[in-house]
Each structure stands twice: as structure tokens, then as C-alpha cells.
Amino acid sequence: MNEANYLVNPVFYGSESYSNINQYIEDKKPSSVFILVDTNTQQNCLGLFLKNITTELQIEVIEIEPGEENKHIETCTGVWSALSELGADRKSLMINLGGGVVTDLGGFVASTFKRGIPFINVPTTLLSMVDASVGGKTGVDLGNLKNQVGVIVQAELVVVDSKYLQTLSSREMRSGLAEILKHGLIADESYWNRMSNLSSLDLSDLDTIIEHSVNIKSEIVSQDPYERSIRKNLNFGHTLGHAVESFYLTNSEKDKLLHGEAIAIGMILESYLSSEILNFPQKKLRDISKIIIDLFGFTDISTEDLNQIISLLKHDKKNSNGQVNFVLLKDIAVPELDVIVPEELIFKSFDFYNSLNTTNH
Structure with missing residues (x-):
């Protein structure tokens, strides 16, 4: 497989696609699973997501404040600390459930924690479905300057379920x-x-x-x-x-x-x-x-x-x-x-x- 093709994460669509996450967990046997959400996705999306996940592993949920103004290194420090306190190791899996801020920041946190743990993106906004969650760009803002700090690392896979869009404003x-x-x-x-x-x-x-x-x-x-x-x-x-x-x-x-x-x-x-x-x-x-x-x-x-x-x-x-x-x-x-x-x-x-x-x- 050449480098370029290898670098694009597989994207799965619809409510059937959770089986790909369940299969991934079964095959890769991560030591633990962490789900990153923001306050909005914790309230509106987490229930639907968990209903479709069948693993026996304990799942820990880490919550951040929503919005671009929270997409900065201090938020990452909070998530890194939470991962550390909850016993995450190099075989842990991170699942980013949210819009572009969650997938950008979560991907960055995962790809730098213990020099990199695997992550899966489950975008919940139209913007993150068509853009932020796909393509491997991760990162945070530096002050008011957009995406100044980050790395390009592909998610293991991306699951796009348009049901989440019912929770969005016009x-x-x-x-x-x-x-x-x-x-x-x-x-x-x-x-x-x-x-x-x-x-x-x-x-x-x-x-x-x-x-x-x-x-x-x-x-x-x-x-x-x-x-x-x-x-x-x-x-x-x-x-x-x-x-x-x-x-x-x-x-x-x-x-x-x-x-x-x-x-x-x-x-x-x-x-x-x-x-x-x-x-x-x-x-x-x-x-x-x-x-x-x-x-x-x-x-x-x-x-x-x-x-x-x-x-x-x-x-x-x-x-x-x-x-x-x-x-x-x-x-x-x-x-x-x-x-x-x-x-x-x-x-x-x-x-x-x-x-x-x-x-x-």
C-alpha cells in the first residue's frame, strides 16, 4: 500500500457503521476506551452513541467546554491530566464524539499523549462530518490565531451518522x-x-x-x-x-x-x-x-x-x-x-x- 493511500482514514456511514467501531475494539483489544465530548454532545449525542457500542471494556467519558474559544492548549492539558489520572496507557483508545473543536483537539491530545494513542472520530455536526473529522489535521489555536499548533495524524476510522444532525440549530x-x-x-x-x-x-x-x-x-x-x-x-x-x-x-x-x-x-x-x-x-x-x-x-x-x-x-x-x-x-x-x-x-x-x-x- 503506498504512503498516500495509507494516510486517508476509512469513513463509514449510517447507523450500521458502529459495527466498525465494535469490530475495531474486538480486533485491536485496547486496554481501555475514553470518549471525549463537550457539554453539548454529552447531553445530546452520548446516549445514542453508547447505545450502539457493545464492548465489555469500561468506558470513561471526558468532558470539555464547547466552542472555538476553548480550543487551546489549556484544555488539552486538562484532557491529558484526566487521561493520566484515569490510568490511560499506550494501548488505550480515544473516541472523539463532537464537532470540529472536539475532533481537532481530541485528535491532537490522542496523537501526543504518551507519544500517540489511536483515536476514532465520530463527528456530530455537519461541519465536522464534511471537513474537520476527515483528513488527519489535528490541533489547537494559539491565542486568537487559528490552528497554529498541531500535527497531521489520521484517525483509525471515522463514523458518520447523520442522526446527530437532528440536534443542531439551523x-x-x-x-x-x-x-x-x-x-x-x-x-x-x-x-x-x-x-x-x-x-x-x-x-x-x-x-x-x-x-x-x-x-x-x-x-x-x-x-x-x-x-x-x-x-x-x-x-x-x-x-x-x-x-x-x-x-x-x-x-x-x-x-x-x-x-x-x-x-x-x-x-x-x-x-x-x-x-x-x-x-x-x-x-x-x-x-x-x-x-x-x-x-x-x-x-x-x-x-x-x-x-x-x-x-x-x-x-x-x-x-x-x-x-x-x-x-x-x-x-x-x-x-x-x-x-x-x-x-x-x-x-x-x-x-x-x-x-x-x-x-x-
Whole structure:
């Protein structure tokens, strides 16, 4: 088996897929099993999960506070300490049951505890099903800077059960939709067209939508697990989106944005940059902008905030030699890597975004 294929975790779908976890536990015989949850998944998801697990092993549950603001090293220290106090050893298994914060942080905790114990991801939000739980990226934020500390380590397997989505608010569902739209924009125009016409997600379509998105991501990751080349395509909308998200996360006067809401803004900004630098078609820029604003609404980003947002770009993980590197689009499903964007154009992209406030409302 070559290195690339080996590095993509197997993903199983639906309520039958718990048998894969039970089989894994039976085959690998871990010494103990730990489930990482946050307060929300402890309340809404843990019961459904445990009902499907048949092991005789004792299962310990470790709970963290929910939300991106808790995705930091202090939370990891708490989980490492809990594992240690509860007698975890190198043969223990960690199961991360939750959204992107739980799978990112839990994967990082597992892959560093005693130099690495195996972990399984069971994503419970749309965002983590189509993005965070798949592909091996783990990690935490450093202050308000997103995902600055982490490692790329694959989960043993991922179980996607869309029943968990019944516990989500429509806002959380929309947040996950941003990553699905991104997959269409970078890889599959017909998928983009189909997804952008959904005024509301029909739950019966959801399983095939999630699977299609995971396949797009897995296909890219299998070719480039460590993000040396084409895996960077998955960062479309994230260079500016993460800067916007970080700014709103740490500015107490602002309402926090969910990850998908910030990425939606980033996709409009970076589609504008694509039109300026790579001649991305104007009509498609207008279509993307309208679809995203219709879905996510408009966030007021004032001129005074821009300098702070743009200064956060300097810490983006994709930078090299002091240059901010963008993934932009020549067309839908035709991404271009490592595009250097002059700072004045970045300011103009925010002018363009702000102009949508009057034209769409």
C-alpha cells in the first residue's frame, strides 16, 4: 500500500457503521476506551452513541467546554491530566464524539499523549462530518490565531451518522454548508450548482451530500496528505476567512461568527481577488456573492476593523518567506495555488464585500 493511500482514514456511514467501531475494539483489544465530548454532545449525542457500542471494556467519558474559544492548549492539558489520572496507557483508545473543536483537539491530545494513542472520530455536526473529522489535521489555536499548533495524524476510522444532525440549530447546519459549497467551488461545478440551489437542506439528500463532500476531500488528501501541493486547494476561502473568524472571536464587542460563517465571507473576498488577478468570470463572482449572502446574511465589517483583520493574515499557516499565499480560482473547479496578493487588493476585496450590503438588501 503506498504512503498516500495509507494516510486517508476509512469513513463509514449510517447507523450500521458502529459495527466498525465494535469490530475495531474486538480486533485491536485496547486496554481501555475514553470518549471525549463537550457539554453539548454529552447531553445530546452520548446516549445514542453508547447505545450502539457493545464492548465489555469500561468506558470513561471526558468532558470539555464547547466552542472555538476553548480550543487551546489549556484544555488539552486538562484532557491529558484526566487521561493520566484515569490510568490511560499506550494501548488505550480515544473516541472523539463532537464537532470540529472536539475532533481537532481530541485528535491532537490522542496523537501526543504518551507519544500517540489511536483515536476514532465520530463527528456530530455537519461541519465536522464534511471537513474537520476527515483528513488527519489535528490541533489547537494559539491565542486568537487559528490552528497554529498541531500535527497531521489520521484517525483509525471515522463514523458518520447523520442522526446527530437532528440536534443542531439551523445556524450550525448552515455553517457546515459553507465547507460543502467550498468543495463544489474548488472541485465540482455541477455539485456547486446543485448545492447552491438548495434553499433548505432536505435531510433525505443529506447522506449522499455528505458522502460526496467527504469523497472530494479524501481524494485530494490521499494525493497530498501533508499539504505540500494540491491539498492547499481545500484552503479556498480560509486565508481571509480565518482572519475574519479570529478577529470576531477575540473582539468582545463583536458577536462571534461560526467557522462556516467566516469561511463564507472568505469565499466572497477570495472570489473577488480571483476576478481581479486570474480573470475569474464576473458573472460567477456575482452569482457566488448573491448565493452566499442569501444563505448567510451580511456581516458588517467596518473600515476600522480592517487593519486588525489584515494583520492577522501574517500568521496564516500557508505563508512562506513573509508572503501571504492564497488559493484562488481561475474558474469554478479550476483552483490556482500560491497566488501572492498585493495588500491594496485585499482592502479592495472588503470594499467589494461591503458593497453587497446595499445591492442585496
